[in-house]
Ligand SMILES: NC(=O)C1=CN([C@@H]2O[C@H](COP(=O)(O)OP(=O)(O)OC[C@H]3O[C@@H](n4cnc5c(N)ncnc54)[C@H](O)[C@@H]3O)[C@@H](O)[C@H]2O)C=CC1
């Protein structure tokens with residue numbers, strides 16, 4: 148059996164070797180159709196586009212991505228071609244929530260906002276693994292909370308949810324936690340665009356740590372210029388790693404897609420990917436060298452979160468070295484989640 152593993156996935160080396168005869172580590176550039184030709188499985192990250200171009204004519208029938216997001220994988224192609232796909236739901240959700248509140252703490256300092264948190268409204272767009280932690284912590288901090296999640300509203304009823312237009316009108320902080328979907332019943336491509344920025348009522352802090360194309364770059368720039376958006380915290384960008392320099396310049400917080408980069412999140416991601424592979428191929432379960440607790444801190448304060456992580460240094464590094472976007476990610480010193 149042959150398994151290809153992306154070589155930037157941490158905490159994975161040596162785990163599968165005792166039970167798989169050929170384990171090959173390759174960089175994203177080396178993960179090609181040719182390399183996968185005789186492989187049975189691929190363990191990947193967001194940096195490898197898994198589509199017909201990569202997979203046609205190969206023997207690969209299983210892909211595990213050590214990430215929450217799956218937008219780098221052509222799920223329809225995989226389904227049609229009998230390729231099983233596993234992701235790592237929730238693996239780094241506490242880290243992304245930590246990033247959101249770390250950003251709120253910086254923003255409050257930057258604008259010298261002395262209003263109590265209890266006077267602020269946060270609008271959470273997408274209330275899944277990440278959004279639910281953001282919701283729980285925001286309520287604990289006394290913030291007013293607005294939730295927008297049409298798929299959940301359809302399943303659970305409207306009572307808890309509002310729409311994007313109300314969030315635009317009423318929120319002091321708007322934070323996006325949806326998957327990236329161009330099609331389907333609830334597309335998320337450019338959820339924030341020129342028409343939604345025209346409705347902004349409170350000069351909010353806008354945070355995008357979901358996927359770049361969920362917020363339209365030009366609309367963000369225009370709204371920052373006009374003052375309709377008070378400040379932006381951008382972790383996920385359109386066209387990564389070739390990011391918009393005007394948006395980089397104008398964003399208060401600008402980071403290279405590292406919101407989920409906690410040590411705990413990476414360990415959970417690797418554990419989930421390896422477990423999915425061993426379960427799929429009926430292999431013995433592998434014992435991880437490093438173990439971490441599931442879930443996010445029960446009880447937080449803004450100060451405790453800001454002490455555990457502030458995106459200020461990551462912002463400085465990206466603003467000074469935008470051309471090193473990928474390198475900053477690949478050499479990131481994984482932080483600890485807030486305990
Ligand atoms: N910046 C980073 O490092 C990271 C980014 N992410 C991104 O964050 C996204 C969210 O992560 P999770 O919360 O774990 O995903 P999830 O799948 O648990 O939750 C996503 C939620 O978005 C909702 N949703 C779908 N379409 C929507 C729409 N049109 N409008 C509003 N809500 C909609 C879904 O119903 C669901 O409740 C991931 O898909 C990934 O792209 C995840 C981890 C790290």
Ligand SMILES: O=C(O)C(=O)[C@H](O)COP(=O)(O)O
Pocket residue numbers: 191192193194213214215216217239404406407408
């Ligand atoms: O889990 C996700 O989804 C993410 O966006 C990850 O934090 C991105 O991690 P990489 O796979 O790009 O290292």
